[in-house]
Amino acid sequence: MGSVQTDQQPLLPVANSTTPFWRTELHELDSHRSTDVLPAECDILIIGGGYAGIGAAYHLLAGDEPIAGKTVVLLEAREACSGATGRNGGHLRPSVYPRLPYYIKEYGKDAAEHLADFEFDHVQAIAELVKKEGIDCDFELTRSYDIYTDLDQAQAAKKKYLRYKEAGIAKSTMDDLEWTDQDRAEEVYQIGISGVKGCVGCFTFTAASVWPYKLMMSLLKIAVSKGLNLQTHTPVTAVSPTPTASGTWTAYTPRGAISAKQVIFATNGYTSTLLPEYEGKIVPCRGICSRIVCPAETRPPQLDKTYCIRFNNGSHDYLIPRADGSIVVGGARSTFFQDYKNWYNTVDDASLITPSANYFDTYMQDNFVGWDDSGAKLDQIWTGIMGYNSDSLPSVGEVPGREGCFIAAGFEGHGMPLIWLTMQGIVGMLGGKKYEEVRLPSMFKTTKERLESKRDDLRGTN
Numbered sequence: 001m002g003s004v005q006t007d008q009q010p011l012l013p014v015a016n017s018t019t020p021f022w023r024t025e026l027h028e029l030d031s032h033r034s035t036d037v038l039p040a041e042c043d044i045l046i047i048g049g050g051y052a053g054i055g056a057a058y059h060l061l062a063g064d065e066p067i068a069g070k071t072v073v074l075l076e077a078r079e080a081c082s083g084a085t086g087r088n089g090g091h092l093r094p095s096v097y098p099r100l101p102y103y104i105k106e107y108g109k110d111a112a113e114h115l116a117d118f119e120f121d122h123v124q125a126i127a128e129l130v131k132k133e134g135i136d137c138d139f140e141l142t143r144s145y146d147i148y149t150d151l152d153q154a155q156a157a158k159k160k161y162l163r164y165k166e167a168g169i170a171k172s173t174m175d176d177l178e179w180t181d182q183d184r185a186e187e188v189y190q191i192g193i194s195g196v197k198g199c200v201g202c203f204t205f206t207a208a209s210v211w212p213y214k215l216m217m218s219l220l221k222i223a224v225s226k227g228l229n230l231q232t233h234t235p236v237t238a239v240s241p242t243p244t245a246s247g248t249w250t251a252y253t254p255r256g257a258i259s260a261k262q263v264i265f266a267t268n269g270y271t272s273t274l275l276p277e278y279e280g281k282i283v284p285c286r287g288i289c290s291r292i293v294c295p296a297e298t299r300p301p302q303l304d305k306t307y308c309i310r311f312n313n314g315s316h317d318y319l320i321p322r323a324d325g326s327i328v329v330g331g332a333r334s335t336f337f338q339d340y341k342n343w344y345n346t347v348d349d350a351s352l353i354t355p356s357a358n359y360f361d362t363y364m365q366d367n368f369v370g371w372d373d374s375g376a377k378l379d380q381i382w383t384g385i386m387g388y389n390s391d392s393l394p395s396v397g398e399v400p401g402r403e404g405c406f407i408a409a410g411f412e413g414h415g416m417p418l419i420w421l422t423m424q425g426i427v428g429m430l431g432g433k434k435y436e437e438v439r440l441p442s443m444f445k446t447t448k449e450r451l452e453s454k455r456d457d458l459r460g461t462n
């Protein structure tokens with residue numbers, strides 16, 4: 001890989017970000033401020049208005065066990081849901097299974113199974129939430145293909161799956177997986193098999209697709225209706241102990257300061273600006289995503305599942321078909337990942353990743369059987385900033401050495417099947433429970449040891 005760029009800019013969200021498809025229909029709360037003036041204090045302060053921050057607000061004010069009589073303020077640097085959540089692939093896809101052996105080896109069987117169940121349960125939890133709140137967000141409960149294009153990888157994946165299934169490990173996940181062998185795998189999707197060129201075997205499993213911005217903004221609206229004070233366009237530049245009141249924290253913004261007894265850092269890749277101990281632990285990294293459209297008269301039949309296509313160069317793409325006939329597809333890592341300056345330690349979602357700018361132009365023709373004469377073409381392309389981790393795991397829980405400060409960040413390119421229940425757990429902790437008393441994956445717990453570790457998966461040191 002190329003040399004590592006060490007960006008010395010403060011890690012705050014930038015202006016003029018690229019426009020993702022999801023943010024083409026803006027919600028009334030997109031740039032909302034509940035009060036003209038920033039309150040001077042509150043009980044619970046949430047920093048960050050993405051999935052994690054909005055999830056926390058909803059669980060606090062409208063969840064199964066809402067807190068009573070506490071004031072909650074959410075500060076967002078830009079528009080609501082303008083970070084990774086508003087720019088992702090809309091793919092809610094639990095996929096612990098390829099990494100199960102690693103998790104079992106590193107963290108033990110119980111912890112690995114707990115994580116598998118935790119991800120698996122997200123699909124149902126979000127399906128129920130959407131139904132309960134009557135949210136219009138194109139939520140589609142479906143199955144997802146995991147496509148292999150390398151025969152050795154495919155055989156190894158199948159072997160592992162059969163071994164784990166037989167041993168009854170991570171039962172819900174394994175029982176839900178179905179394997180299709182090479183001889184049937186490239187048949188066209190019309191008869192239910194993948195339709196991906198070069199497919200040599202595939203799994204399917206339960207997943208969902210969604211318009212993430214619409215889902216989040218509906219939840220935000222509910223939280224605001226229950227008393228959340230939302231303050232968009234309010235970047236927090238520092239958080240420190242309140243000089244005049246012990247046991248509380250003050251967040252500083254260009255619009256004034258606000259103090260709170262409890263603070264939730266839902267700041268994704270930008271976290272180390274406010275919590276410097278996470279520098280190098282949660283690193284802002286850029287990804288790219290696109291929307292492809294196809295004229296109705298030449299459009300092949302609608303894809304009936306979502307996809308992850310694993311290429312033999314180690315890279316993979318993810319894709320969801322939408323009811324409007326368009327396709328949202330992201331990834332393209334093979335085009336840019338070798339050179340760190342394209343993606344590592346950058347908060348610039350105002351520009352594309354240059355080597356990937358044309359990657360999606362003929363994506364459907366290049367990768368799908370029956371699409372050669374479809375006329376499918378790129379409609380929109382955008383970038384977004386993720387929080388990648390030096391040990392490949394999110395950081396969740398009370399920040400070591402900062403009583404009353406909680407973090408939920410670093411969900412990499414996989415937040416959709418992790419964040420909802422994580423924030424429920426965090427809210428339980430705000431109510432006084434210990435990490436181990438709420439439902440959170442043990443390996444996500446933020447600890448002094450993890451912060452002090454020299455491990456760096458992103459730059460290849462263990």
Ligand SMILES: Cc1cc2nc3c(=O)[nH]c(=O)nc-3n(C[C@H](O)[C@H](O)[C@H](O)COP(=O)(O)OP(=O)(O)OC[C@H]3O[C@@H](n4cnc5c(N)ncnc54)[C@H](O)[C@@H]3O)c2cc1C
Binds near residue numbers: 416
């Ligand atoms: C291109 C792309 C495609 C992806 N595709 C998928 C997918 O298909 N499926 C999936 O599961 N995951 C996907 N992801 C990852 C997923 O989007 C993230 O894991 C998830 O959205 C993270 O949510 P979050 O709330 O932690 O972060 P964000 O949504 O980024 O929210 C953090 C918020 O904090 C705000 N903020 C940061 N610092 C400050 C500050 N100092 N003051 C005030 N506000 C601040 C930011 O402006 C931002 O709005 C993708 C990500 C990208 C970028």
